[in-house]
Amino acid sequence: MISYPASLLAVGGARTGIMPVNLLDVQDINGNNYFWADRSIQALSGLTAAQATYLPWLLSVPSFTFNRSMASNTGNFIVQNISGNTLARDLETKLRASAMEGAFFVYRSWQADAEAAWIEVHGTLTVEGVPTDTASFKAVDIFNPSQDDTPLESYCETCQLQWGGPRCGSTQTTECSYSFQSCQVVERIMVALNDYEKNYGETAANSPLTVINRSRRI
Amino acid sequence: MPETDIINPTAIWDEVIQDSMCPSYGFTRKRTGTQLRKKAVGGTPWTRETQNTGHSFPLTWTGRSWACVQKIKWYYEQYEDGFFTLIDWDGGGRHYVGHFTSEPNIVESGNGTFDVQSLVFEETPKAPMVEYPGDWDHDAVTFYVSNDWKDQKVATSGTWAQTVRNIEGHPQKTIDDPGTAADWAQFEYRGYGFKLFLMQGPEFGQCQVLLDSVLVKTVDCYAANEVGPQMVCMDRNVYLDIHRVKVIALGTKNASATGAAISWHSLKVMR
Numbered sequence: 001m002i003s004y005p006a007s008l009l010a011v012g013g014a015r016t017g018i019m020p021v022n023l024l025d026v027q028d029i030n031g032n033n034y035f036w037a038d039r040s041i042q043a044l045s046g047l048t049a050a051q052a053t054y055l056p057w058l059l060s061v062p063s064f065t066f067n068r069s070m071a072s073n074t075g076n077f078i079v080q081n082i083s084g085n086t087l088a089r090d091l092e093t094k095l096r097a098s099a100m101e102g103a104f105f106v107y108r109s110w111q112a113d114a115e116a117a118w119i120e121v122h123g124t125l126t127v128e129g130v131p132t133d134t135a136s137f138k139a140v141d142i143f144n145p146s147q148d149d150t151p152l153e154s155y156c157e158t159c160q161l162q163w164g165g166p167r168c169g170s171t172q173t174t175e176c177s178y179s180f181q182s183c184q185v186v187e188r189i190m191v192a193l194n195d196y197e198k199n200y201g202e203t204a205a206n207s208p209l210t211v212i213n214r215s216r217r218i
Numbered sequence: 219m220p221e222t223d224i225i226n227p228t229a230i231w232d233e234v235i236q237d238s239m240c241p242s243y244g245f246t247r248k249r250t251g252t253q254l255r256k257k258a259v260g261g262t263p264w265t266r267e268t269q270n271t272g273h274s275f276p277l278t279w280t281g282r283s284w285a286c287v288q289k290i291k292w293y294y295e296q297y298e299d300g301f302f303t304l305i306d307w308d309g310g311g312r313h314y315v316g317h318f319t320s321e322p323n324i325v326e327s328g329n330g331t332f333d334v335q336s337l338v339f340e341e342t343p344k345a346p347m348v349e350y351p352g353d354w355d356h357d358a359v360t361f362y363v364s365n366d367w368k369d370q371k372v373a374t375s376g377t378w379a380q381t382v383r384n385i386e387g388h389p390q391k392t393i394d395d396p397g398t399a400a401d402w403a404q405f406e407y408r409g410y411g412f413k414l415f416l417m418q419g420p421e422f423g424q425c426q427v428l429l430d431s432v433l434v435k436t437v438d439c440y441a442a443n444e445v446g447p448q449m450v451c452m453d454r455n456v457y458l459d460i461h462r463v464k465v466i467a468l469g470t471k472n473a474s475a476t477g478a479a480i481s482w483h484s485l486k487v488m489r
Binding site: 005006008010013014016017039040041042111112113114115 | 254262263264265266267268270344365367369370371372373374375404405406407408430431432460462
């Protein structure tokens with residue numbers, strides 16, 4: 001459950017009021033911070049937790065659909081690409097100075113009088129397109145399994161945990177063979193448990209599953 | 219400083235253009251809608267201010283000299299994407315900064331006389347002004363601790379609590395803090411300048427007043443006797459926008475005070 005600060009609860013539900021302001025904090029891969037909003041305002045930054053001056057560059061914000069599953073939450077932010085001088089637009093100089101690809105963002109629907117956010121989304125940006133007068137950034141939340149090209153662990157008969165590591169928990173002096181038979185903390189082992197042919201001299205697991213013939217010993 | 223360029227600096231006859239730059243009598247002062255309004259069939263209306271826009275005037279100049287209408291055209295061209303000042307001499311001399319939203323349609327209506335009909339002057343938010351609006355009796359509105367539906371409107375952080383006080387014979391709500399340092403209360407509004415009213419008396423302490431996160435004044439709410447809500451801070455020179463007035467309790471007090479409490483009564487806002 002999301003717990004809101006008392007300042008937000010007191011005025012947020014009032015029948016009259018000023019609408020929340022959309023705040024977008026962006027940190028590019030060089031560490032430069034940008035603060036954009038749909039109206040100029042001084043507010044606490046979601047990146048630095050200090051007071052920041054937000055420029056009124058944000059033209060539209062996405063309606064995020066929170067999937068609550070492995071599916072990524074995505075949306076598009078549109079910022080203005082008009083301001084600048086005769087040589088370069090402000091946004092162009094920022095895009096040229098550093099890559100926005102993969103920039104970290106914090107988006108908040110900010111109730112300015114209560115100095116608190118109704119919604120806060122963290123993720124990374126991808127430059128979708130820079131038409132003549134706007135720029136579109138695709139936002140993807142941080143949890144994005146499709147970006148993992150080297151899975152940390154695979155589910156197999158060899159234990160994936162590092163012997164003696166925090167997840168293994170073994171305190172013995174001799175390293176195991178990363179097998180069920182040699183496991184020293186069997187309640188934490190991370191393998192696919194199978195039953196083995198008697199011929200190969202097993203330590204029977206307490207999982208009477210389908211018997212599988214193995215041509216190798218692990 | 220385009221705001222110092224006033225299209226009609228005086229209401230009198232201008233010898234140079236052989237006319238007056240003031241628009242013809244009878245124009246209306248309108249305010250463009252700023253609210254999102256929703257209402258369930260059997261419920262009360264819900265509103266949210268979504269815009270920071272101000273007034274607009276549909277103006278007409280009839281039977282004017284060529285020099286006069288040429289000057290109107292010049293103001294349109296010069297400030298098409300900027301702003302200049304218009305003075306509403308008939309409406310008390312209030313200043314407005316803005317621009318014409320469309321090209322003036324100059325029509326010759328007689329021998330050497332010209333008409334400009336329905337030219338809209340639209341106020342520009344966030345623009346500085348030569349003279350900020352100051353008719354607090356007629357143009358300002360007051361926001362209390364709660365709105366008319368009794369919903370709390372002052373956002374608070376800390377140990378603030380609503381209190382009903384007898385003020386000039388009527389029960390009125392204030393929102394009070396015992397004087398804990400760094401406790402704050404804040405109100406957000408659309409408009410120009412503001413007047414802040416806090417309770418003053420022997421038990422009240424000191425606080426800071428901020429406008430849009432910038433310190434305006436440090437206030438001492440101590441008074442030898444209970445004097446009720448008093449205007450402790452005023453800032454007239456504020457441009458049209460959505461603003462926030464914040465009171466931060468300091469936890470300090472006058473040497474003669476019995477406490478350091480802070481009590482918010484109301485905020486008067488120029489519209």
